[in-house]
Amino acid sequence: MRKNNLLVLVTLISGILAGCTDGSNQSEAPAPAGLNSVNSVDSVDSISSRDEGVESSAITDRSLENIRQITLTWSLNQDAVNPEAPLEYTDPETIDLFVRAVHSAVRIPGILNITAPDYDMVLASEQEQYALRLWINESSEQAMIMDKSDTHTGYALTQESTAELMMLMFAESSFEELAFSAKRNSAGDLVAVPKGLPENNYSLSGGPAAELQGVMYHTIHLFYGDHNAINALVAHDPTTDEVHVGWSDELHSSDNGWNNAFMSSYNLLIPWDEEHLLFLESELTEEAGQYHLSAYNVVTGAVERLREDFWPLTQEYDYIYMHQWNADKQQLFLQSYLGNVWIFDLKTGDDELHLLKYPVIPHSTTGAPSLFLSPTLERFVHDDESGQLTFFNNKGVQLRTIALPADQYVPSEKIKWNPAGTIAWMDQAPMDQNRILGIDIDYLKIAPQEIRFFDPDGLPIASVQAQDGTEGAAVEVAGWMDANIAVMKSYTLKPGSRSDAAPELKDASYFLYDVKNKKQGSRSKSMPPDAAVTADRQGHVAGNTENIIVSHSEITYKAIEATKR
Secondary structure, three states: OOOOEEEEEOOOOHHHHHHOOOOOOOOOOOOOOOEEEEOOOOOEEHHHOOOOOOOOOOOOOOOOOOOOOEEEEEEEOOOOOOOOOOOEEOOHHHHHHHHHHHOEEEEEEOOEEEEOOOOEEEEOOOEEEEEEEEOOOOOOOOOEEEOOOOOOOEEEEEHHHEEEEHHHHHHOOOOOOEEEEEOOOOOEEEEEEEEOOOOOOOOEEEEEEEEEEEEEEEEEEEEOOOOOEEEEEEEEOOOOOEEEEEEEEEEOOOOOOHHHHHHHHHHOEEEEEOOOEEEEEEEEEOOOEEEEEEEOOOOOEEEEEOOOOOOHHHHHHHOOOEEEEOOOOOOEEEEOOOOEEEEOOOOOOOOEEEEEOOEOOOOOOOOOOOEEEEEOOOEEEOOOOOOEEEEOOOOEEEEEEEEEOOEEEOOOOOOOOOOOOOEEEEEEEEHHHHHEEEEEOOOOEEEEEEEEEEEOOOEEEEEEEOOOOOOOOOEEEEEEEOHHHHEEEEEEOOOOOOOOOEEEEEEEEEEEEEEEOEEEEEEEEOOOOOOEEEOOOOOOOOOOOOOOEEEEOOEOOOOOOOOOO
């Protein structure tokens, strides 16, 4: 990531009273990592040299004897997405190394002009934890820390401690290209780790998985060293004890224009046919590069570029926010954070491109959803934050607009579609905390009081309200019997036992609703077993599957009957 300079004001009364000291008898020490300059410079006093009678809450003065775990997370800027899995240290020797480094740190007096930190560091015991910022990289001569609870004060680590931490975090290895060593554990599972990378010097994240011709394929993201990352397509034949890398690409700097895209592009892997997997193939240079929509041939191992260099690189960081695949039509829909929309038709070649037209809502670091796509990929609804939702066809032609209800809750998935793509609907409810069933930064799930139905062009066709006169009554679309008959779930809400607890759902019943004819059927206590269940598309994260588990340090392929020894 590009790092912005921050100005931290450090006011030291004793330094001001003492004035400037003569540094002519002192050898010039290297500037700590992240420190651009210091104004009103005093001599650097060791924390241990303070008056013994004065109690201090500085992190360097705390005991830290009971620390049991140290966690380092790459400190990403506000434009970041998909932060890397943390590095965790639990062995006593490594913990002691960090504790000694903190205790030997010395305060840096004056007005510090610093860069954004490299890492967020947490020192945790069973009872409490301490959150610090850490400036250190592969070329540091002297690292720097700052207590997050005291952001006016920086501390320089000794050169000895800096060297020890660098040896731990950035130790040179025999790592040249991604490969895995694998062996069976006592349960018969195959456990794979990257070759040539020191333990605790890397972290793994898992992407989607698919099985073709008896072989398991999945994507992974590996982060190591200062800011090095690898995206890879990995294969494992369950009849063997081997793990192979079919394709990989590497990023070496957060200043690369594709940094954000690279951190999440491993989350797309789609079976195209019996011999091919669709994926996003990056081809990075040191500062930029290209992205291709490509197919991996599982028989030959060859990579075929289906849409070469399809993604224009911009000055702002971009990444793929949403994708959807229609297997019957052989069409792939992609939306990027900055608003690029691609609909690739791999059957006919008639693609639809809408560049920088439908941006994601910049609500947080990842953004809130702004496009609500029909399963057929023929329609989508866009939220431009105007208070109106607009229906479009896949050629980008505007159809109708509908108003978001004022002073009402609407879930983050503002428009939902039936499986046939013939009916859309919106949930809404009064702004009552008891209506919130799930909430996160960019995610809201509610217990609706009313459902409004629309045709594919945005024309209203029906509405259903919860039972009149019943406090806390709610109704939602639980599933679909066909393109017109919805399965409705009716229930009442009981406030949670605690103020922060989700409400309880009581007295649930189901009924069929003919949307186009506005007719309601009789009620039952259970949902029809042959109904297509409505999926909650928000909050889904591709990753671990039943047979593949990716932790921060290893990949575990669960033993199946064919592989158990």
